Amino acid sequence: LRNNEIEVQKQWEEEKAFEANAVSSSEDESRDPSSKFIVTFPYPYSNGMLHIGHAFSLTKAVFRAQYERHQGKNVLFPFAFHCTGMPIQAAANKLKMEIDTFGCPPQFPEDDPEVKAKMLAQMEAEAAAKAAKATNNKAKGGKTKLVQKTGTGIVRQWNILLKMISVEEIPKFVDPLHWLQTFPALGVEHMIQFGAGVDWRRTFITTYVNPYYDAFIRWQFETLKSKNKILFGKRNNVFSLLDGQVCADHDRSEGEGVGPQEYVLIKLKVKMPTTEEERHVKIKKLLETHSDRSIYLVPATLRPETMYGQTNCFVLPEGEYGAYLIDATNEIFIMSARSARGLSCQ
DSSP: OHHHHHHHHHHHHHHTTTOOOOOOHHHHHHSOGGGEEEOOOOOOBOSSOOOHHHHHHHHHHHHHHHHHHHTTOEEEOOEEEBOOSSHHHHHHHHHHHHHHHHTTTTOOGGGSHHHHHHHHHHHHHHHHHHHHHGGGOTTOOSOOHHHHHHSSSOOOHHHHHHTTSOTTTGGGGGSHHHHHHHHHHHHHHHHHHHTOOOOTTSEEEOSTTSHHHHHHHHHHHHHHHHTTSSOOOOOOOOEETTTTEEOOGGGOSSOTTOOOOOOEEOOEEOOOOSSOOGGGHHHHHHHHHTTTSOEEEOOEESOGGGOTTOOOOOOOTTOOOEEEEETTTTEEEEEOHHHHHHHHTO
């Protein structure tokens, strides 16, 4: 059966069976508008090979295109591959981190069965704790998408690629552009074997790497902006410090569904201690060194309306806090490094 399939597909290629050419304007005017047909398919994302889900969805377009061809229509079936967004960049970054940390080829800690068992136990405990916290939302479990799909939270980018690419080729994928050169080409090859019936003269990838598609998207936005259909402005977004840009929901390797969280900082002014206790030494020195600036403890809250009437501020004894200069107000905030990093992105 496969030999017959290969032979027929070769004949299709030789006869250019799926190439749809435009007719002349005079011919087009005389033709019935219903004698031509176009079918498209949502661009599959090119961070890996096409899978059975793509094949299942694709059959609907393939069957309809073939049916219309058998009706004598001039059928156009173009195809493209989606490469825009952060998932490819994030995967390339993750692979680079794994190679830099664990060598090439990497020797992962979980290669040791005992270490793997401990890691899995810890991840299972963390997932259970997260699920227990989500008791008010029973529709959501405590597992990430990767855990749900693979059964384990130990997912390495190297091992994902190893299922699709030769081990010698994997190091090249630290360059995100290499993904664009590899997976769309494999997608075309596999779809030809699938008998998709696509006019492969009319295929492309998205992103600026393709200047034609990039110009098309620019034209769309410029046209919409000129008609006041879209506006340029600011809004709160999740920001990736690693990549230095906004990280939209589907651009993340994990954390899908997480949105910006608004906190209110409560400024509690620090006064000079009136005693000489040892625990006051650091803060006293800070106040003396920066006598020209106000210094505040800045706890964060989701409920600022509850702050009226507060009489105490409790500091985590084992917490690590730093003094950070806030340029906008020329004040010093006492906060954790994580809080300061978050505040710097506002």
